[in-house]
Amino acid sequence: MYRDTIRTFLKNYISDSINDDQDIFSGGYVNSLFATQLVLFIEENFDLTVESEDLNLDNFKSINAINFFIAAKKDGKR
Amino acid sequence: MPLDQIAVIGAGVMGTGVAQTLAQTGHKVLLLDRSLNILQRAQEKITRDVRMHQLYTGQKFDPDQILAEIKITTEYGDLAGVDYVMENVTEDWLLKKEVYQQLDIICSQDCCFASDTSAIPITRLASATSRQDKVIGIHFMNPVALKPMVEVIKGVHTSDKTLAITKRILQQMNKKYIVVNDSPGFVSNRVLMLMVNEAIFLVAENIASPQDVDKLFKGCFGHSMGPLETADLIGLDTILNSLLVLYDAFNDSKFKPCPLLKQMVHAGFLGKKSGRGFHTYGGNN
Numbered sequence: 001m002y003r004d005t006i007r008t009f010l011k012n013y014i015s016d017s018i019n020d021d022q023d024i025f026s027g028g029y030v031n032s033l034f035a036t037q038l039v040l041f042i043e044e045n046f047d048l049t050v051e052s053e054d055l056n057l058d059n060f061k062s063i064n065a066i067n068f069f070i071a072a073k074k075d076g077k078r
Numbered sequence: 079m080p081l082d083q084i085a086v087i088g089a090g091v092m093g094t095g096v097a098q099t100l101a102q103t104g105h106k107v108l109l110l111d112r113s114l115n116i117l118q119r120a121q122e123k124i125t126r127d128v129r130m131h132q133l134y135t136g137q138k139f140d141p142d143q144i145l146a147e148i149k150i151t152t153e154y155g156d157l158a159g160v161d162y163v164m165e166n167v168t169e170d171w172l173l174k175k176e177v178y179q180q181l182d183i184i185c186s187q188d189c190c191f192a193s194d195t196s197a198i199p200i201t202r203l204a205s206a207t208s209r210q211d212k213v214i215g216i217h218f219m220n221p222v223a224l225k226p227m228v229e230v231i232k233g234v235h236t237s238d239k240t241l242a243i244t245k246r247i248l249q250q251m252n253k254k255y256i257v258v259n260d261s262p263g264f265v266s267n268r269v270l271m272l273m274v275n276e277a278i279f280l281v282a283e284n285i286a287s288p289q290d291v292d293k294l295f296k297g298c299f300g301h302s303m304g305p306l307e308t309a310d311l312i313g314l315d316t317i318l319n320s321l322l323v324l325y326d327a328f329n330d331s332k333f334k335p336c337p338l339l340k341q342m343v344h345a346g347f348l349g350k351k352s353g354r355g356f357h358t359y360g361g362n363n
Contacts, residue, residue: 012358013357015289031303033221033311035130055132
């Protein structure tokens with residue numbers, strides 16, 4: 001649902017093609033500090049607040065994980 | 079002597095990180111910079127970084143509580159009562175010299191000065207003061223709150239007492255340390271700056287793209303970041319200034335900065351903090 005926007009954002013930082021389940025941090029595509037930029041991007045682009053209990057790298061490690069996280073936030077399930 | 083009143087001079091990337099880390103480890107901090115505007119930006123960065131700290135460590139801190147432990151000031155006179163000073167001023171000898179001369183006049187005789195310099199020798203910085211035994215180097219790594227180790231540098235005159243006080247503060251900050259003797263660039267930056275400069279020459283000569291240079295170091299040597307990502311994180315202006323200090327100190331052409339590095343700094347491509355260096359970065363870093 002939100003995958004295209006996430007992919008477009010990640011393309012600015014990752015030149016290799018990655019599949020939706022690939023772990024961008026452990027795969028070495030980005031360094032872990034990139035997570036800060038990712039969280040700020042998610043908050044700004046999807047108009048949501050990442051709460052302190054959401055600040056776990058697992059929520060942001062792949063396109064699918066990010067997509068799931070945003071969908072859950074939008075549905076009020078988180 | 080209680081070591082809970084610590085002044086941090088300079089509210090750039092490093093000073094901000096040092097202030098944050100001190101406050102997160104129970105210290106009261108006085109953060110000084112030349113303008114209120116810079117200090118307000120530092121407070122915004124600290125708020126953001128304290129929040130994100132949890133993402134990397136699982137440790138949760140309240141940004142408002144951390145900020146409450148960091149007083150800001152533009153007045154050197156406010157430093158009269160501090161026990162220890164951590165200086166994080168731009169890598170420029172004349173700027174730093176002026177700061178140390180001011181600190182020497184204002185601060186109490188017992189107060190030690192630690193310089194978070196990239197390459198300027200500690201013995202040279204100490205020479206700007208009348209307390210050369212109380213000047214030491216602490217080379218913090220960026221991001222300060224997340225990096226577990228620092229390089230501690232003993233100047234020619236640094237006393238054992240100053241070293242002991244410094245070790246105690248670093249233990250309180252949960253930092254491991256390696257103590258080395260004084261040299262321009264110490265151990266870490268004397269090697270790192272050469273590697274970064276040579277990597278920039280490779281890009282300038284079109285031997286490889288920045289992405290591929292970094293991938294080689296990560297994939298082949300297991301580095302967590304490539305040399306150009308590291309340069310972007312440090313700041314290309316700091317890399318250039320450090321190379322100039324090393325070039326001046328050793329009079330050795332191996333430290334001569336690559337023209338591409340100079341051009342990028344002049345163009346304002348300073349790395350992560352400006353949004354663009356050898357790589358691009360989104361948002362406010």
